[in-house]
Amino acid sequence: MLKNLSKSSFISFYNPQRVRNLRERIIAITLFGCGVFSILVTIGIIISLFSEAIGFFLRPEVNLITFLTGTNWRPLASQVSPENFGVRPLIRGTLMIAVISGSIALPLGLGSAIYLSEYASDRLRSILKPSLELLAGIPTVVYGYFALSFVTPILKVVLEDQLGIRVSFFNAFSAAVVVGIMIIPIVASISEDAMRAVPRSLREGAYALGATKFEVSTKVVVPAALSGIISAFIIGISRAIGETMAVTIAAGATPRMTLNPLDGIQTMTAFIVQVSFGDAPSGSINGQSIFAVGATLFMMTFVMNIISASILKRFREVYE
Amino acid sequence: MEAEKIISIDTKHYKENISRRNLAEKIFNVILLISVLFGLLMLTVLIIDIAVGGIAWVRPELFENYHSRKPENAGMKSAIAGSIIVILLTGLFSFPVGVGAAIYLEEYAPKNRLTDFINLNINNLAGVPSIVYGMLGLVVFGRMFGLFSKDSWFVNLFNIPIESGATGGWKFFLFDIPWLEIHLPFGRSMVAGALTMSLLILPIVIIASREAIRAVPPSIREGGYALGTTKWHVIGTLVLPIAFPGILTGMILSLSRAIGETAPLIIMGAFTYVPFLPKTVWDQFTVIPIQIYNWITLPQPEYRVHLAAAGILVLLVILFLMNGIAIYLRKKFEIKW
Amino acid sequence: SGSNATPAPSQPESNQSEPTEATISEPASSSELAILEGDVIVDGSSTVFPVTTAVAEEFALVAPNVRVSVGLSGTGGGFKVFCVGETDISDASRPIKDSEIEVCQSNGIEYVEFLVALDGLTVMVNPENDWLNEISAEQLAALLGASSTITKWSDLDPSYPEEEILFFIPDPDSGTRDYMTEVVEGVSGDEDLRQDENTTFSSDDNVLLDGIANEKYAFGFFGYAYYINNKDSVKAVPVVNGDGNAVLPSDETVQNGTYNPLSRPLFIYVNQNSLQTKPQVVEFVRFFFGPDGGPAIMSDVGYSMPPTGSYEANLGLLAGSIQ
Amino acid sequence: MNLTSNIQSYSINFHDDATIINANQLNIYYSGKLTVENFNLQVPKNKITALIGPSGCGKSSVIRSFNRMNDIIPGFSLEGKIIYKGKNIYSSREDPVRIRRQIGMVFQKPNPFPKSIYENVAFGARVNKYQGNLDELVESSLIQAALWDEVKDKLKESAYALSGGQQQRLCIARAIAVSPDILLMDEPASALDPVATLKIEELMWELKDKYTIVVVTHNMQQASRVSDYTAFMSLDREKIEDRIGVLVEFDETTKLFTNPKLKETEDYITGRFG
Amino acid sequence: MNLTSNIQSYSINFHDDATIINANQLNIYYSGKLTVENFNLQVPKNKITALIGPSGCGKSSVIRSFNRMNDIIPGFSLEGKIIYKGKNIYSSREDPVRIRRQIGMVFQKPNPFPKSIYENVAFGARVNKYQGNLDELVESSLIQAALWDEVKDKLKESAYALSGGQQQRLCIARAIAVSPDILLMDEPASALDPVATLKIEELMWELKDKYTIVVVTHNMQQASRVSDYTAFMSLDREKIEDRIGVLVEFDETTKLFTNPKLKETEDYITGRFG
Ligand SMILES: Nc1ncnc2c1ncn2[C@@H]1O[C@H](COP(=O)(O)OP(=O)(O)OP(=O)(O)O)[C@@H](O)[C@H]1O
Ligand SMILES: Nc1ncnc2c1ncn2[C@@H]1O[C@H](COP(=O)(O)OP(=O)(O)OP(=O)(O)O)[C@@H](O)[C@H]1O
Ligand SMILES: [Mg+2]
């Protein structure tokens, strides 16, 4: 019954080795091009931001020192002078959003991550995690709208009407709350990945010594996943720093050196959007100022990304 | 002699405190549950808040009409069309490069400095704020560094046939065939918007595709090689077909991020009243989130409260659908190795 | 009649402009309109934006194949693209500035200016504000000028509450603000409006509206259109006009000029070259000033028609510039 | 009782030594699927009992039931009793956390925590609120695990800096530190090289004075070298498709290896299958 | 030659059978680290040669060198020659893709492609542009792999619907379908249950008429049951810390198991270490 497997049927099949190798080679080079493309994107970002930003700093009306140290941001004022170009109010506004949203999202995100990774059953987790991730997928315009139509009115009722604390209609806090809600899933998701990457054998080792689930989670899993968790925190914060529409809509448009989160502020991103409605063409000081701010923003997130990447890399090495 | 040094370990030293530890356990559990529920609660509140304002305004006019000065007539036909076309173009642009880069990094890249740098770079790009991509898009695609203005050295050098016009840019025709027309610079066209969005989602596409490719066990590749198969054949006939559902899932999720993005397109000038459907990809456009933002900024409460909410509902439904499809694909093609 | 701040429409600076198509000067019939095709690209002021879009909406009913897109870049932003020939029409809430004229000239762009509407700049406070019941130009200048030292209501009048004023002022790119600047400059010589920590700028009039509607001690101004749609949430302050009467903005007081000095003209600028080469632009502008255009939509969008006869003059101007 | 032809059942306490764990008619299920059926075993005190058998027959499942480690596996369930110190450890009044302190476990792959050597040994003492001198405890545990001399100068270094064999001994030290009665070891040497394996085997011999040891091993040579008693598990031949693990034979190691009662045992230990 | 005390070197062609693969002074490196040193082996044609030895001694490394499967591992490098059909397969003129078609491989874990049974078997033929009748090829390969009767009615079903043992036989069928000369098998049965293992062993016996088989196994019983020749590898005792794999002894299986020449071989096969 055995049919003969003729080896000769196989002899003729090959395209000549050279042709094949050439094809393999072309494919490899094309793919290499795709891989390197991302570097081009980064170069593109740097050129497009910095070429305009350098033009900005070369202007006689501004200088880098007062830009970085000045506390007044009035780029739209008709008299253009260095003391009107201090970016610190924008940075402070941005950081205020980042700090408040971070202090909401980090504990809640970490708590959610621990719950999902250590406590929830597989089925519950498979429902909870995507639902939570929906939060991250909702357009940020919606969050801005939500801040204005929901969070701020609540703040007004609770703080202003009940406690007599003045709450600006546009305020950093409302915007930060919704940004915080938005980044919970980012923090939760990355932390949870880090915690699930902790080998089960470590958990078993701890259980076998008579540890409770709480002790296993907090004393073994979280420390073991710590660098991943820190990196999740940094990514979440850097997301908050780059967030645009929610803060444009809800945080106000006043570049103000304040520490009161119930005041209106302006973030770097919101400033960029504000000027963009002026469609400032290349060359004008307004147009260039957004690139200077954009470059500052890029540098801030860039540094944070580098830090989180290096932490994450070290973390991965532990278990590989 | 070692044995003498042994100090007896005595069970009596252990005050296990089981009941107190179990209490801590319970409290901790509740705290964790609260933190998960907080997020979900917010999601629910948000959706209810929006649904209450908008559900009655999700009606045929919303899809059939363009924006109107009369709220009862207003719709977002052009924004829906704009979103769909921009998303399709974005997929078209980012898919080949993203998957190509993922294949390169997973299957070809040697372990060296360049590869490390590319990896770092991609992670980094994933964290760049979207508005920065908008600025990149404005300069690179929208204006093209001003290279194509009438008398730029570039235009003179290459003798580019530029036809001045009031279209937000210049165009030249390749071989006189209209569908090959390219407008330089890309200005406020859908092409410019989609290219910008492509760059924005590229790192996510790469990361997701890499995960899908990595999920194909090495044993499958070995099985392929052992039968006398070339590298590209192994990748093309074994790895990619298996990874494809995963890649597609990542692609859809990336696009669902792009469909909600507003800021980069605002920077590029897509905040425009567009009462017509685009004819070509070089037309001006607007997208759903910008239309929503536009309505939020109008004076009449019908726009601000109701139409904006209705628009948000439509956007959310699209998002849920895309997420749903992604989850479905993941489930359907999941392989138990 | 008309406020003194309204400049006469400038004459088109057409030196050559030879008609390229003979048919273009004749109004198109409805059947011709129905088959007319092409793009009309508009950009510019957010204040004029509602007028242009509303006209475009009506125009689409008679010329369904003409594609009118209207951008929103602010008056200044609009001129920046207009003066390099990227747009056919620029919406403006103030006349073109000399610096902008220069740019246009250097790029060989010629244009025609049309007065399309009047806007009553409305001074506004929170509905709970029961102390400010009228305001004079001098008070405006004192409050809003760049050199203003006023931070509390009591600084303006000791009988007012001793609370910080929160200012809500349109963005520098907007004509609304430029117009107020002119008024202030006329009184106190300040060349700019105040800019400090208590001042919120926005190109989004809703931000201003929301701010004033929600802050008891707010003060601000913006276009009549936003006020008329939100009469319940903010309180308009009557302005003492040149005759010494405190007048509230309304369709009537704006159009007949009694609401001064804060009623201002809104314009569109049309590229001369577009008028020569694009029949759809001509037809759109013609429609703008016809009975189904501006007059039909003006009250919907909350502006006032310019003084009687302006639209007829515009049509004449149009006919002149396409000869 | 549903015994099948190739499996023999044994009366309780057939051997002379005192029993410390008495597994009584265990049925083990994963997600409702029967995996080990009718398992009975009396683990003799202060002896080393080896559990051998082909892959997948349920050795790990059984040994992990002895200290309720399987509780953390979703879908696991168990019928029957495991009597330890006169009490059924599966009764609802028993707390698995306490049982696991008393019945320690060492795993196939060394799994030190990513902490210092010292902290690894001290971990169980800390969570269980050890009142004595921690340094002494760590030292004494490491001495017992025959690791002290190798690590005494680098207690603060990461446990990951140790070799695989050292890590495994560290895990044993860690388990000893909470002063358990019993040590369960699931293939403790199968990830180690021959030299490290020998060290672990020697260590087991030394530990059995103070602890009862139950060890799972794939390696029959190891079982015969190291254990006093051997339990041989296999799949139920009658229902081979269901892959149900059963205890085939339990006896003193020397007897089981030289003179097995059942043909199946003989086949396995002589390598005729498996 | 740098031979150490516990390793004996063998002259080429010490056995009577025709040699099909001749590995000559192989040194294998991973990322520059020497892993297998001075390995010499003549694989006899149409016989089954078993490769045994403790974990990590380099069995997989060696067998994977025989068809250049290691080429795809980054950091792998090799010194020495492997002569097959009179040519060194590592010479730059040889195409690894063709060599792998001629020298097939079966892996430890069954690795069918997530395709239908039919497509699994047909895969190699398709990519190699087989000119004959594909249906016949699939049928004949499955028959040789002793799987045809079990799957002939469900050729279009997913290969994953098969049991582990069936999957492994499918992988053998898949390897046979490209008509190789040699089949390399790296622990082909170690992930399978005893029954499936027996089937694979029987299959190997049947296949050796047509193919030369080299099989790595952990299981000495399996080696003694199934192979004609056995090569025993171990770690170089002199440099134990470096963990360098070496060939210790190579002989006819019966001889090696009954009468090993070296003490180390004897220790290993009697279970005294490993
Ligand atoms: N967590 C689990 N969920 C479902 N089934 C499981 C689980 N753990 C083990 N099993 C199944 O139970 C059976 C017995 O597994 P177990 O690990 O106890 O065997 P073993 O004898 O220890 O095998 P090995 O020698 O390979 O370690 C196997 O069929 C296995 O697939
Ligand atoms: N891809 C690789 N990169 C680096 N080192 C490797 C690689 N593969 C194997 N090694 C090392 O080479 C040595 C020999 O490994 P190999 O897998 O060949 O041994 P083996 O005898 O097959 O072991 P086992 O019986 O466990 O399969 C080991 O020390 C291993 O760590
Ligand atoms: Mg096991």
Ligand SMILES: [Mg+2]
């Ligand atoms: Mg191996």
